[in-house]
Amino acid sequence: MSELSLFVDESGDFGTESDYYVVTLVLHEQDRDITAMVIRLAAELAACGLDAEHAIHTGQAIRGEDVYRGMPIEVRKREFTRLFAFARRVPATHEAFSFRKREFSDRLHLKGAISRALSLFLRDNAAYFLSFERVIVYYDNGQAEITDVLNTLFNAFFFEVDFRKVMPVQYRLFQVADLFCTLELLRVKAADGNLTRSDLRFFTNRRALLRDYLSKLEAKRFRGHR
Numbered sequence: 001m002s003e004l005s006l007f008v009d010e011s012g013d014f015g016t017e018s019d020y021y022v023v024t025l026v027l028h029e030q031d032r033d034i035t036a037m038v039i040r041l042a043a044e045l046a047a048c049g050l051d052a053e054h055a056i057h058t059g060q061a062i063r064g065e066d067v068y069r070g071m072p073i074e075v076r077k078r079e080f081t082r083l084f085a086f087a088r089r090v091p092a093t094h095e096a097f098s099f100r101k102r103e104f105s106d107r108l109h110l111k112g113a114i115s116r117a118l119s120l121f122l123r124d125n126a127a128y129f130l131s132f133e134r135v136i137v138y139y140d141n142g143q144a145e146i147t148d149v150l151n152t153l154f155n156a157f158f159f160e161v162d163f164r165k166v167m168p169v170q171y172r173l174f175q176v177a178d179l180f181c182t183l184e185l186l187r188v189k190a191a192d193g194n195l196t197r198s199d200l201r202f203f204t205n206r207r208a209l210l211r212d213y214l215s216k217l218e219a220k221r222f223r224g225h226r
Contacts, residue, residue: 001133002029002030002031002131002132002133002134003029003030003132003133003134003135003136004027004028004029004030004129004132004135004136005028005029005030005135005136005138005173006025006026006027006135006136006137006138007025007026007028007138007139007171007173007174007176007177008023008025008026008137008138008139008146008150008177009023009024009026009139009140009174009177009178009180009181010022010023010024010142010143010146010181011024011059011182011184011185012099012101012185013143014107014110014111014143014145015107018101019100019101019102019194020098020099020100020101020188020189021098021099021101021110021114022096022097022098022099022181022184022185022188023096023097023114023117023118023146023181024094024095024096024097024177024180024181024184025094025095025096025121025177025222026092026093026094026173026174026176026177026180027092027093027094027095027222028090028091028092028173029091029132030136032091032092034090034091034092034173037086037089037090038172040086041082041083041086041172044082044085045079045082048075048078048079048082049075050075050078050079050082053169054067054169055168055169055175056079056080056083056175056178056179057168057175057178058080058083058175058178058179058182058183059178059182059185061076061077061079061080061202062076062080062182062198062199062202063198064076064198073201073202076202077202080179080202083172083175083176083179084179084213086172086176087176087179087180087220088216088219088220090172090173092173092176092220093220093221093222093223094176094177094180094220094221094222095121095221095222096180096181096184097114097117097118097121098185098187098188099113099114100188100192107145111145111148111149114145114146114149115149115152115153118149118150118153119153122153122157124224126157128224129157129158130158130159133159133160134160134161134162135154135158135160135161135162136161136162136164137150137154137161137162137163137164138164138166138171138173138174139163139164139165139166140165140166140167140168140174141165150163151163180217180220183213183214183217186199186203186209186214187214190206190209190210190214195209
């Protein structure tokens with residue numbers, strides 16, 4: 001049975017805590033084995049003196065929050081770049097949808113915009129998506145609005161779809177979705193001149209962020225064919 005895995009992550013909220021909202025999909029065709037790459041990433045992290053098994057949270061690593069509090073920036077960046085290298089190697093693609101929340105009067109309009117963007121993406125690439133016998137959607141059910149959008153759209157579009165609630169530590173590709181989501185948010189912030197002090201310190205400067213990360217990310221964009 002041909003299967004497609006979709007790993008979904010978001011950045012932002014439907015309230016007033018953020019200026020942007022980003023939804024990212026990471027697409028992985030199940031017949032493309034990544035076991036050796038996952039093992040290699042664990043070995044690389046261990047060689048750097050890092051926990052080979054823990055879930056990498058890129059936004060927290062950039063800001064030095066939670067488990068990264070007090071960790072030297074060089075160590076945090078080492079972990080970030082190892083995951084980025086893994087994401088570039090692994091046979092998976094992504095698509096990201098970003099929204100400037102100031103353009104929407106309330107959370108209902110924002111949810112509608114997200115739903116339309118995802119619906120158009122599915123429709124425009126219907127031949128690709130419908131070529132799979134089953135689609136498995138991995139999401140942590142972090143926000144009720146996104147959970148509702150995913151369930152409504154995907155159940156209406158796919159013949160057979162399986163939703164699985166996951167924790168970041170379970171799948172490296174879910175951590176890749178977090179990475180791509182973080183980088184897409186940085187792309188929008190950079191375009192608006194809104195990079196924070198933490199962003200600029202972590203990546204050295206805006207130019208280095210664009211050159212070393214965002215420009216290389218384009219090769220991983222979904223191209224709409226198998």
